[in-house]
Amino acid sequence: xxxxxxxxxxxxxxxxxxxxxxxxxxxxxxxxxxxxxxxxxxxxxxxxxxxxxxxxxxxxxxxxxxxxxxxxxxxxxxxxxxxxxxxxxxxxxxxxxxxxxxxxxxxxxxxxxxxxxxxxxxxxxxxxxxxxxxxxxxxxxxxxxxxxxxxxxxxxxxxxxxxxxxxxxxxxxxxxxxxxxxxxxxxxxxxxxxxxxxxxxxxxxxxxxxxxxxxxxxxxxxxxxxxxxxxxxxxxxxxxxxxxxxxxxxxxxxxxxxxxxxxxxxxxxxxxxxxxxxxxxxxxxxxxxxxxxxxxxxxxxxxxxxxxxxxxxxxxxxxxxxxxxxxxxxxxxxxxxxxxxxxxxxxxxxxxxxxxxxxxxxxxxxxxxxxxxxxxxxxxxxxxxxxxxxxxxxxxxxxxxxxxxxxxxxxxxxxxxxxxxxxxxxxxxxxxxxxxxxxxxxxxxxxxxx
Numbered sequence: 001x002x003x004x005x006x007x008x009x010x011x012x013x014x015x016x017x018x019x020x021x022x023x024x025x026x027x028x029x030x031x032x033x034x035x036x037x038x039x040x041x042x043x044x045x046x047x048x049x050x051x052x053x054x055x056x057x058x059x060x061x062x063x064x065x066x067x068x069x070x071x072x073x074x075x076x077x078x079x080x081x082x083x084x085x086x087x088x089x090x091x092x093x094x095x096x097x098x099x100x101x102x103x104x105x106x107x108x109x110x111x112x113x114x115x116x117x118x119x120x121x122x123x124x125x126x127x128x129x130x131x132x133x134x135x136x137x138x139x140x141x142x143x144x145x146x147x148x149x150x151x152x153x154x155x156x157x158x159x160x161x162x163x164x165x166x167x168x169x170x171x172x173x174x175x176x177x178x179x180x181x182x183x184x185x186x187x188x189x190x191x192x193x194x195x196x197x198x199x200x201x202x203x204x205x206x207x208x209x210x211x212x213x214x215x216x217x218x219x220x221x222x223x224x225x226x227x228x229x230x231x232x233x234x235x236x237x238x239x240x241x242x243x244x245x246x247x248x249x250x251x252x253x254x255x256x257x258x259x260x261x262x263x264x265x266x267x268x269x270x271x272x273x274x275x276x277x278x279x280x281x282x283x284x285x286x287x288x289x290x291x292x293x294x295x296x297x298x299x300x301x302x303x304x305x306x307x308x309x310x311x312x313x314x315x316x317x318x319x320x321x322x323x324x325x326x327x328x329x330x331x332x333x334x335x336x337x338x339x340x341x342x343x344x345x346x347x348x349x350x351x352x353x354x355x356x357x358x359x360x361x362x363x364x365x366x367x368x369x370x371x372x373x374x375x376x377x378x379x380x381x382x383x384x385x386x387x388x389x390x391x392x393x394x395x396x397x398x399x400x401x402x403x404x405x406x407x408x409x410x411x412x413x414x415x416x417x418x419x420x421x422x423x424x425x426x427x428x429x430x431x432x433x434x435x436x437x438x439x440x441x442x443x444x445x446x447x448x449x450x
Contacts, residue, residue: 018036019403020394020403023071023075023089024091024386025067025183026224026225026385027058027226028226029052029053030052031049031383032047032071032075033047033386033389033390034047034048034086035390037394043369044374045375046084047078047080047081047083048077048081049074049075051070051074052070054070057226058227058245058247059224060095060096064189067186068189075192086403087193088195089194090389090396091187091194092197092198092385092389093179093180093183093197094199094200094227094229095176096243096245098173098199098241099175101171104167105167105169106124107120107166108165114162117159118159121158121168124166125142129142136178138180140173144170145170145237146169147167147168148166149162150164171237173241180197195403196392196396200389202238203385204340204341207368207387208338208364208365208388211236212335213233217235218338220233220337221341222385223247223316223340223341223343224247224341224342227243228246228247229241230323234332239327240329242327244316246312246316246319255274255308259289260298262292269287269300269305270309271345273285275306276309276347277348277352278310280351284302285301310352313352314356320357321356333359337359337362338362338363339353339363340363340366341381345380345382365381369387
C-alpha cells in the first residue's frame with residue numbers, strides 16, 4: 001500500500017539546507033519522511049512515502065533487491081511531494097542482534113585544578129569504543145550514566161568541576177556489523193548516502209516520551225512486526241535496552257493457524273476485529289471469512305479471536321515483565337509503560353498490559369512535536385520511529401551540510417555536467433561524536449475490508 005502527504009505550497013521557499021530526510025526500514029513497512037523545524041521549534045512534514053516492506057525479516061535485511069526497490073519507491077514518493085531531490089538520509093537500525101552491556105570507565109587527569117571539560121568526557125566515551133567485543137559486533141551507541149569525580153559520586157554532569165579522577169558508568173549498545181553494512185548497501189544502491197544510523201527504539205522514545213516520563217522512570221515498549229523492543233529510562237537516562245524476538249507477525253501467524261485462513265485474511269482479522277482482552281468482548285459477533293475458490297466460508301466468533309490474540313500477547317508481556325525485573329528498575333517506573341509501534345494499535349492492549357504487569361500503561365502517539373496541519377495518518381504509533389529519526393536528524397542538522405537539493409537545480413546541473421560536491425564535514429564530526437545516537441518494526445497500515 002502506498003501513501004503520501006499533500007505538499008505545502010509554501011514549501012518551495014524553504015531553505016534546502018534546513019531540510020532533513022529520515023528512512024525507517026521496518027519489517028512490515030518502509031517509510032521515507034522529509035521535514036524541517038519551523039520558527040516555533042515544531043516539525044513541518046514536507047514529504048512522505050510509505051510502502052510495504054518485503055525484504056526485511058525481524059528488523060534485519062533478508063533480501064537486498066526487494067529492500068532496495070521498496071526504499072527507492074518510498075524515497076521517490078517523498079521527493080515528489082517535497083519537490084526536492086534527496087542526497088543524504090538518516091536511517092534506523094534494529095533486529096534481534098542488538099545487545100546492551102554496562103561498562104565502567106576511568107580517566108586520570110594531570111591537572112587537578114583545571115575544570116573538567118567536554119573533551120575529558122569525550123575521552124572517556126572514546127575509551128569505551130576500544131573495549132573488546134565478540135567477533136562481528138560493533139558499538140552503535142555509548143550512553144554515560146552517573147559520573148564520579150574523585151570521591152564525589154552520582155554526578156549527572158561533571159563539566160566545570162575540578163578533580164583528578166573522572167569515572168563513569170556507561171550503557172553500551174552493540175549490533176552486528178553485517179546488519180549495518182546491509183542497510184548501508186541498500187541505501188547506497190538507491191543512490192543516497194547514509195548520514196547517520198540510529199537505534200530505532202531510541203528514535204521511538206524521542207517522539208513519544210516526555211521529559212517528565214523519562215525523569216520519573218518509564219519503560220517504552222515498541223511492538224513491531226518482527227520484534228518487540230524495550231527501552232527503560234530513569235532520571236532522564238537510558239538504563240536498559242532489550243529485544244524480544246516476537247512481534248505482531250507472530251500474532252498474525254497464530255490467527256492463521258488457529259482459524260485456518262490465509263495470511264492476509266489473518267492480518268485483516270487482527271486489525272479490524274482483534275482485541276487484546278477476551279473478557280472485554282461483549283457482543284461476541286460471528287465473523288464470516290470467504291472460502292477459497294468456491295469453498296464454504298469459515299466462521300469464527302470475536303471472543304475466540306480475542307483469546308488467540310490474548311494468549312500470544314500474554315507471552316510477550318511475560319518477557320517484558322522479566323526484562324523490567326532484570327533491569328533492576330521494576331519498583332522505580334513511576335510513569336509505567338508506554339506502548340508504541342503497530343502492535344500497540346490492538347484494542348484494549350493497554351488494559352491487558354496493566355493487568356499483566358501491574359504498571360499503568362498508555363499508547364504513545366508521536367504528534368506532540370509536529371506543527372499544526374500535519375496529515376492525520378501521522379497520528380498513529382506506527383510512525384513513532386520514522387518521526388523520531390527525523391527529530392534526531394534535525395538536532396544534528398544545525399551543524400551539517402546541505403542534504404537535499406532543489407529539483408530545478410539538479411536538472412540544470414545535469415545539463416551542464418556538474419556534480420554536487422559534498423561540503424566539508426569537519427564541522428559536524430565533533431557534534432556527531434557527542435550525539436552517538438545510532439530499530440523498528442511496525443504493523444502495516446490496516447486494510448479496510450476483506
